[in-house]
Amino acid sequence: MSNVFGGPPAEGAWITLTETGALNVPVHPIIGFIEGDGVGPDLWAACRPVFDSAVQKAFGGSRTISWWELAAGEKSLAACGEHLPQQTFEAIKQAVVVIKGPLTTPVGGGFRSLNVTLRQQLDLYACVRPVRYIPGTPSPMKRPGDVDMVIFRENTEDVYAGIEWKSGTPDAHRLIDFLETNMGVRVDPTSGIGIKPISPHATKRLVRRALRYALEHGRRRVTIVHKGNIMKFTEGAFRDWGYQVAAEEYSDRIVTEKALSEDFHGKLPNGKVLLNDRIADSMFQQALLRPKDYEVLALPNLNGDYLSDALAAQVGGIGMAPGANIGDACAIFEATHGSAPKYAGQDKVNPGSLLLSGAMMLEHLGWGEAAALIVQGIEAAIQAGIVTYDLARLMSGAQEVSCSGFARAVVERMPIAT
Secondary structure, three states, X not given: OOEOOEXXXXXXXXXXXXXXXXXXXXXXXXXXXXXXXXXXXXXXXXXXXXXXXXXXXXXXXOOOXXXXXXXXXXXXXXXXOOOOOHHHHHXXXXXXXXXEOOOOOOOOOOOOOXXXXXXXXXXXXXXXXXEEOOOOOOOOOOOHHHOEEEEEEEOOOHXXXXXXXXXXXXXXXXXXXXXXXXXXXXXXXXOOEXXXXXXXXXXXXXXXXXXXXXXXXXXXXXXXXXXXOOOOOXXXXXXXXXXXXXXXXXXXXXXXXXXXXXXXXOOOOOOOEEEEEEEHHHHHHHHHHOHXXXXXXXXXXXXXXXXXXXXXXXXXXXXXXXXXEEOOOOEEEEXXXXXXXXXXXXXXXXXXXXXXHHHHHHHHHOOHHHHHHHHHHHHHHHHOOEEOHXXXXXXXXXXXXXXXXXXXXXXXXXXXOO
16 A cells, blocks of 8 residues: 555554444554645644654553555645545555645635545545643633534535536526426526535434444533524435434433423433434524533534634634544544645644644544543643744743644653653
């Protein structure tokens, strides 16, 4: 197996999947990485030593990561003339676990989002974003510590499926004519037009993963977020199919709001998870006013995109928000912000998002001890007032450091593993 940037390191071993889909992780796994565009190389140069240090401190050298660079984005374009060569897809499947920096996507025109392409081609159907406040981080909220939610956003359908036609094109006119002639639907003939698919298969596997996460991690509430009052056969169906998978597969572990009130007098029994749903616009208000009432959220693609960034803003911004795109065969952990090309090469931006995504990756491997060291190091650095420019300008008495400077501060403050 090789890709544009060469074959895998000889000293590592492959991660494999068991028959049940669980990871079989060797002590020296090969993990793919994509530097990313813009500030991506700065972030990777700062974060890779943190990941290696955390593994070293947690396991005393008995485990190591063998890093394998994969081709994507502007660096790949320069090397082979393609932003996302086919070999990269095959390499990601072989590696099973990959971490990446931000990739540039033009707005309006140009090539299609590389991030969306990766998610769809590799069937990375769950965008998972935990949002939790780190004490000391500047926030616009009075009680940002009340926010502790994990978002499960469906990644392959909805308007992000990319099924759309430009205004004025023959294909747009053909579809608009079809809708009027055959379906009795009147659409302005000058419209650009798109299609919003939401299926029972994609919905159920996303909600299933959210429910399983809650049960495995001691979370007590799962909320389906939708706009089903308006889009009844897409987002309303997302809600209905979510309840269906809960009833079909988790009936002994799940309690609905109706059952909670009628059968349990409002008190959730031990070992049970409450499954409820909220209209999307109401959920934005709830996230501000009553964040403690929500723990795990399951959403269609577009709503999940909006709400995950809105929640991140409450705890310090997307510079401190980790994320992962997970499927049944492989997973990509990534910085959730953009490539910020105006800061490229300046060693300036906050590496927190990629650092926390790396901690998520280590947890995914089952290396929770190393993940905890990264989180503890970040918490200690922020509480000491050692932060990058984006946080320093919002904090009094902060010590502003570079991207790599913050990463070094994290390593220095990792506790000794016990």
